[in-house]
Amino acid sequence: MAILNITYAGLSADFPLESGVNLTDGDVRRIAVEVVRAGCVRGAAFPSVADSAFDHYVVDRFTGPSGERRIYLRPKVPFGGRRSA
């Protein structure tokens, strides 16, 4: 089973993905829209969140210490600066 962790509006929540289907980044974003609209992120509902709300979010995949798959959907953040070579 994979876990989708969504970070939105400075809050995060896990959403279990029971299916064994391989999700594309697009699928992950679409699921997140439904989850956030339903109020699954810390109980806070954002019913009017746009379909495109997560278009520019980063989808990152981790494998946990017990082998469980975790998918992180989070905002793209700027970094302070590039180090000189």
Add this chain to the structure above:
Amino acid sequence: MVDYRKFLKSEPEEVAVLFLGGLTAHAFGGRALRLTSSVGLEPGWYRVRVRGRGAELLAQAEPESLEGLPGETGHFACGYVGMSRGRLELLERLGAPEPEALAPLRARRHPTGALLLDEALFEGEPEVLAREALEAGRGLSGVKGVTPSLRAAFALATARAVARERGVSLSAAELDKAIPRIADDGRAAAHALLDELTLRREEERARIAERARGEALAAIYERARATPRARAQPPRLGPEELAERALTAAGALLLGARRLGPDTLEVRYQFLGERFTSVVHPQTLHVFDAGICLAGADEEVTLESLPSVIREAIEDGVLVITRR
């Protein structure tokens, strides 16, 4: 007066039967008998003991003569017979040795429809020339006296050889319309058929996978819509446990945590061989200070997603640690 012997069980009788699969065995005269078990049983001749409506298997039996059954001639290839109308049919050998590829043979048609191997026939020049062409990978164009049954067997033998080399499965029924082409042109035509079959199978697999994916996604969307908000409430854990759970899930190691105030928790952790310190909300894990330079976007993430951010910064060579 009723004869009491009618009510006594009849004596079991032993008969020879032909077993072709399933749970039914066939005695000569058209009698079908239900076997008590046929697990692991190969098609062939057996002796059975008949008890009422069931038959118990005893041992293998000598083959019975098939002469009473209608005969058909053809050519053998890969477990099939090329028939006179140019079709391929599965051959039941009943334990007999496998004939040579393209060998002419006589088969008998059992009332069940099964085609049973009867006897090998004498080969002529067309069979010899066809076998040479098969070994050389050529087609049969120009070979005289080739019957439709030999062409069908040749096409199957050629296509199966190519399929084996390519690691592709091929059933005789999939060959049907390509028999004339492969019989004429040999391996080149077999490759063309396998290319086409492989493409169609991949398309079908992709269609099935896409449909399954669509159904799975629809179920996830539905579940997301139906999830009660109560389930989405954060678990009742202490701040340190919450931080540890979030970091462990992402492959990071909590080193320590301390309260800086009622709504601030400083968390020290190790991730990808480096130590980091972040200041977060003790319950929501909302980040106030990531401890790395995020150009003021710290509050967009949480301690749960921060390891992903750090990983991106390291991979892109833009990590700047601001809090130690």
